[in-house]
Amino acid sequence: MYKVHCLNNISAKGLELLDENYQLTDNVEEADVILVRSANMHEMDIPANLKAVARAGAGVNNIPLEKLAESGVAVFNTPGANANAVKELVLAGMLMASRDIIGGVQWCRDNAADENIGKAAEKAKKQFAGTEITGKTLGVIGLGAIGKLVARAAEALGMKVVGYDPYSSAEKAAEISPNLVYVENLADLYPQADFVTIHVPATPATKGMVSAEALAQMKDDVVLLNFARDTLVDDAALTAAMEAGRVRAYVTDFANPAVMQMPRAIVIPHLGASTEEAEDNCAIMAVQEVMAYLADGTKTHCVNM
Incomplete structure (x- = not known):
C-alpha cells in the first residue's frame, strides 16, 4: 500500500484514479508519494x-531535484497538460x-x-481606441x-508568426505550421515582432534573457x-525601456514590486493554468506518471533521473 500526501489541493479527477494500492494520508512524514502544485519543497525534510514526487504542472523550480535524486526519489512533471489554458490567456x-x-x-x-x-x-471611447492584431x-x-x-x-487570427527555439529546427517548426518563419537566433526575431511572447523554462541560462x-x-512600441x-x-532594463516609451505594454502573469511600478504594465495574478480543465488535466497526468513508475519503473516525464 502506497501512501499519498498532497501538499496542495489536487483535482479529484486525478485522485479518483488511485486504485486499491494507494491511500491518501494527511501525514507527510509517512508519504511514499507527494503530489504538489506550488508548495515550496526546498526546505522540507524528505520523508523516509x-x-x-509529481508536480501537477510543468515548472519544477519549487522542487529540490538534485536533493531528491540523491535520495533515489523520482520527480515527475506534466508538460502540456495546462498548455491550452496558458495559450488562451496569452x-x-x-x-x-x-x-x-x-x-x-x-x-x-x-x-x-x-x-x-x-x-x-x-464621447469618451476615442481615448480607448486601439489597434488590431490581424496582420x-x-x-x-x-x-x-x-x-x-x-x-x-x-x-488562425491572421498574424504572421516568427519562432525561435534553440532545441528545434526549421524542419520541426514546419510541423507546427508550414507558414511559421523559423529563425536560428533571437537577433533575427526581435526586429520583426510587434509582439514578443516567451515560453521557455527558468534556468540559469535564461535568467534575465530579456x-x-x-x-x-526590439521594435519601438513592442508588446x-x-x-x-x-x-x-x-525588470530594471524593462522599466527603463518603458519609461523611454519604447515598449507599448508588458503583459505578465507574475506580480512583483518592480512590475507594479512599471508604466503600461498589465499584471495578472498567475492565472495561466488556472482553469478547471487545466487543473484536472494536470492532476490526471501527475497521478498517471506516479502509478506507471511504481508499477513497472516507467519514467515518461521524469525530470531528475
Missing part, C-alpha cells in the same frame, strides 16, 4: 519512505494590450452613476507545448508578454 493578453479594454471597463465603472452614461461613453507579427520564443499552440492560434541588449533590438517565469525578464 518517499519514492516519487491571446487575451495580446488583445488587452492592443485594445485598451481594461481602461474602458474602468471608465464605465467610474461613471456608473451617470444617468447619461450611454451618451458620455460615445501583425508575433515572435514566439520557445516552441514547446505552449509555444506551438500560441503560434497556431496566432496564425535584457537591455535584447530590448534594444512583451511573459507567461513563463518572472526571472526571464530584467
